[in-house]
Amino acid sequence: MLHYLFRRLGSLLATLLVASLIVFLVIEVVPGDPASYMLGMNAQPDTVAALRSELGLDQSGPARYLHWIGGMVQGDFGQSYTYRTPVVDMVADRLWVSLPLALYALLLSTVLAFPAGIWAASHRGGVADTTVMGFTQLGIAVPNFWFALLLVMLFAVNLGWFSAGGFAGWESGLFAGLKSLTLPAISLALPQAAILTRVMRSSLLDVLGEDFMRTARAKGLSARQALLRHALRNAMIPVLTIMGLQFSFLIAGAIIIENVFFLPGLGRLIFQSIAQRDLIVVESVVMLLVFAVVLVTFVIDLAYAWVDPRLRQQRR
Structure with missing residues (x-):
């Protein structure tokens, strides 16, 4: 296991080195x-x-x-050409918006996807399965920025429950900060929950047809007990992969949503820096996002061994 760990760390460092070279070359050739x-x-x-x-x-x-x-x-990370302040300070300020937003959206998508995927798999071919799959198809098809505008019109303009944009700041309290991030998090979570639901359903259906599931039922376990005790754990490998990729996307790919809601996050910082030709900020923030993606992938890969004991035995 230690050999595998060190090998993965070496791969992580090599990936970061190559990515840094690519990011630098791409940014430098921009006219x-x-x-x-x-x-x-x-x-x-x-x-x-x-x-x-x-x-x-x-x-x-x-x-x-x-x-x-x-x-x-x-x-x-250097000094911003435009603001003449250290880039690390700018990133730290914006990270306290983007990171909670990504975690909030991932939590919402997981809370929605896990019960929906399990329910659809346990009622395969029925009305429940068809209904859940129909909603997931709709969630994948609807653009998140268009859904964000609908949320603003309904909950901000018509009902007045939330603000149409901006961030209250964590100094105003935890509730005020989370309230400012609720509509953006829902906008980001909808397509991710739809994808995660379909992956959870497909993975569970594959596991439910295995021999060990029939053995568990033959030993007297009910369908619900066999699903929760055995099928769910064995079906988590592809689900963990998608969750890791989604978390990376939520951190690095929320530029449009942050601009729709005027959130001072990393995505909006990249957009502003590109418009102002602040290359050092663009390079540093993009490299930081690359590091986050690689690190999350590394953690998810290690989580495989914790979820599936067979992987630990193979690595030994």
Whole structure:
């Protein structure tokens, strides 16, 4: 198990190194000069050159890459070209919005998907199964930003239960903060819950046809007991995979929802930084999101061995 753990850590580090090189190259080849953008079209060439030197843009590409990677290893993400503040402080402020939003949405999708998937699998071919699958198809088909606008019109404009956008801040209290994130979390959770429900149902149906399930029923367990004690645990491998991918998507892919609700999260920070040509912020935030995706995948892979003892035996 330790050999497998170290091997996976080596793979994680190699993935991060390759990803950092790709992110740097992609950002660097984007047309446009940050110094010229910041100073405007009528700026003098010597003024632009001085600002490029101050920002370190006059150095070679490899030198800038090594400086950026070395700083990130030490926890220094550089300084924003536009706001002239450390990028790590900007990320820390926005992370307290994006991370709770992702966890909130994942919790909502799990609470919805697990009972729905189990109910549909236990009533295969019946009215309940058809109804659940119909709703999941609708949840996958509906764009989350369009669903977000409907939620705003209903609960913010017509009923007045929630605000149409913005974030109250955690200093206003836990309830106020969660209330500000409720509509965005529901918007993100709907398609994820639909996908997770279908995966849970399919995985359970595969397990219910195994020989050990018939043996469990022959020993006197009811269908409900056999499903909860044996089938559910063995069906969790693909479900954990989807949950890990969903959590990564909720952190990295909430740019549209954060802009719809004017949330000061990482997604909105990336959008603003791209518009302002603040390359150091874009590079650092994207790399941080890549690290989050790789780390979640690593944790989910380790969770396989905890869920399925057969995997532990194979790795030994």
